[in-house]
Amino acid sequence: MFDWLVVGAGFAGSVLAERIASQRDERVLVIDKRPHVGGNAYDRYDEAGILIHQYGPHIFHTNSEAIFDYLSQFTRWRPYEHRVLAEVDGMLAPIPINLTTVNRLFGLALDSEGLARWLAERAEPRAEIRTSEDVVVSAIGRELYEKFFKGYTRKQWGVDPSELDKSVTARVPTRTNTDDRYFTDAYQYMPQHGYTRLFERMLAHPNIKVMLQTDFEEARKEIAFRRLIYTGPIDEFFDFRFGKLPYRSLQFRHATLDQSWLQPVAVVNYPQTQAYTRITEYKHLTGQRHEKTSITYEFPSDVGDPYYPVPRAENMALYKKYERLALVQPDVWFVGRLATYRYYNMDQVVGQALATFRRICQDIPVKKTPGLRPPVAAK
Structure with missing residues (x-):
């Protein structure tokens, strides 16, 4: 018997699992249908030995000191300010649009x-x-x-x-100065050893068990648990009772080039040409030194894993039908981008998960003395 079943090992599920395990001293089972933790933030070393982001670039930025301090328990940081260029009229120019x-x-x-x-x-x-x-x-x-x-x-x-x-x-501002940073948040960093290592540290608590390549529908029939945290698509949870919510997906083509660098910044957008939207070059993000370079081409698609809720009025109306069902589910909490049908940055997902944990503690008093977990890494 587990106290909690957490569906999804991305930021929403992992943060809640860690808080419940360390602060409430309760047993948590985290499941994910993928063969890895980290959700879309998962990164790995490719065949060339270059650290890449499997599902496209994930840049951490936040104005919240509390969120930054919380994550700093599980990683050291590398300062990084993200810059993006767009190929327009045959030239590379900063985006967001600025004076330059x-x-x-x-x-x-x-x-x-x-x-x-x-x-x-x-x-x-x-x-x-x-x-x-x-x-x-x-x-x-x-x-x-x-x-x-x-x-x-x-x-x-x-x-x-x-x-x-x-x-x-x-979400994309216009600037009248020469500031070419994509974000202006107070905290702009990348996990020093990557996101996957951050998640592994976050989930390395004796009260947490992780099962990968595990289907939720099968798990809920076979595994005994008291309460549920669900971070998957909300329409799927309710067997698409009102129809499917539209999501936009992405297809990725990873490549390693026999050269040191391809482009002057991490990301170059292609608004006028090409079938792909952008190319990401990861060594800019990670600071890794390597004689070769690895890149990713991104192709948006209607087919594949759900990434982005499509923000249209009719879609939000459909979501509201599912939300009304979710609000009356006993002992189930819906958290994250897919479960709440909203686009969130990573720090916003962490903030939502921490807020959900506070509500859980208000609704369900802790019965045991919590075993507080000390920080595992400095900032």
């Missing part, structure tokens, strides 16, 4: 004030901002929208930006 981007593409010599005026002249104000197209066109005009956002978004999501919720493109 506009000056380079249009052969200008604007300063910050000049760029603000230049963008304002091209902006097409909207009475109401509803879609991803509205967000961009109302802020920077149609020309930059066409160059950077329209083609990339259509590849990424399979629909036009005018058919997507405003949240998709609102």
Whole structure:
């Protein structure tokens, strides 16, 4: 008999398993259908000995000191500020769009004030901002929208930006200075020895048992447990009672090149050309030194494992039907991107899991004296 069954060994499930095991001294079984822990953040050494991210680049960034300190128990960190270039009109330019981007593409010599005026002249104000197209066109005009956002978004999501919720493109700001960092969070780091090692440390508690390549439907019939934490697709949990929720998937093509470097930054986007959306070169992320370099091409797809909930009004309405069922499930907690049908960054998933643990402790008092686990690594 386990006190808890946790479905999914990604951030949501692993954080909750660790907290329950270490702070409540209760027995936890973590299962995952994949042959590894870490969910989509899983990384591994390829045949060349280069550390790659199996499911595309995962960049840790947060403004939360509490989340950073929590994860610091399980890893040391490598400082890393993420930079992205987009190939536009045959040139590489920073994305998010900034002063350098506009000056380079249009052969200008604007300063910050000049760029603000230049963008304002091209902006097409909207009475109401509803879609991803509205967000961009109302802020920077149609020309930059066409160059950077329209083609990339259509590849990424399979629909036009005018058919997507405003949240998709609102995540990418426009800057009037030369700051070319993709993120501006206070804490920007990569796990020094990779994400997989972080997860292995997180789950290395005597109260936690991990079973991989394990199907939830089979496990729930064979294994005795008192309470359940579910991080998989919420529609699948309810046997698609109201129909399937749309998700966008990704296909990855990994390659190792017989050269030291391919590109000047970790990620280059391709909004105008190519079938893939971007190329990632991992040595930029990890700081690893190697005579060769390993890269990944990303191809968005409607087929494959669910990665991104598709943010459209009709999809959220469908999710709400499943959410109403979830809210009345006894002793079941739904946590994470797939279980709550929302796009979260890694730190947001960790924050959601920690908040869920606090609610669990409020609802279910601890009956035993918790065995507190000391930090296993310094910051």
